[in-house]
Amino acid sequence: MLKVKLLNQGVDVYLMDAFTFNARGGNPAGVVFLTSEIADEEKLLIANQVGVSETAFVIKRPDGDFDVTFFTPEAEVDFCGHATLATFFCMRSLGFVKEGEYRQHTKAGMLNVVVTSSNIVMEQVLPSTRIGPSAKAVSEALGVSEEVILRTGLPIEIVSTGLPDIIVPVEVGMLDRLNPDYQLIEKISREYRTIGLHVFEFSHDGFFSAQCRNYAPLFGINEEAATGSASGALGCYLVKHMKLRDKIFRFGQGRAMKSQSMIQVMIDIDNHSIVRVRVGGTAKLNKKVKVII
Incomplete structure (x- = not known):
């Protein structure tokens, strides 16, 4: 397609909060x-000016589908x-x-999106999965003892449902006590070719399945309040390792x-294999701004 120069022109950007909880919170x-x-x-210049963890660029296709690309302030990512x-x-x-079903074309593939009145x-x-880094390396990067991970009895594993994240279990009560070393997390992420660490602890409040924290300093995101791609990966991880009958999860993120x-x-x-992964939630519109590049 023709590359259009936007230099010195204003670009309208809608600032949203995604995955809100009771109309509050969410990830910008x-x-x-x-x-x-x-x-x-x-696009990278615009995303850098916007300054939130990801900015989506959307073009409607002649067939009614949408082309969507995603940029952090530092780089493009295949999906968000x-x-x-x-x-x-x-x-x-x-x-x-x-309301209805639509298709978005991303670097991670063509993905269906269902729009309803509520979410x-x-x-x-x-x-897809692969072996993750050692508990020792990850615990050092999170500022906790290795036992905080090992006592969960669950593995550290790299899981991707569009983007590869390192899924890390920690003992209940430890999630808000993490003291991340972003340089070490960035080093691990680069070495294992992942976005970052997605850390979780099980929740016993009867509402959330787990509470999570996500660190992606390699892409200019020290921590973000809601991560849809990593949440899909975590759901697959739990189905695989916990043999859970319930395949519907509510994950909390951003508490800290x-x-x-x-x-x-x-x-x-279907027949003990994962055949579909879906992630949903609500959002709210904050404001529209104009960015000059």
């Missing part, structure tokens, strides 16, 4: 609607769950889409950031 995302393609360098939620909630709020549900790719968020995850199983 930017949404930019384009009528034609622009250079990746310009919370920015997908923000994008489709924003389009619904502006009247660009109605947005996105499909993610089926999980004073921005409690909620991510819904639904895992479909």
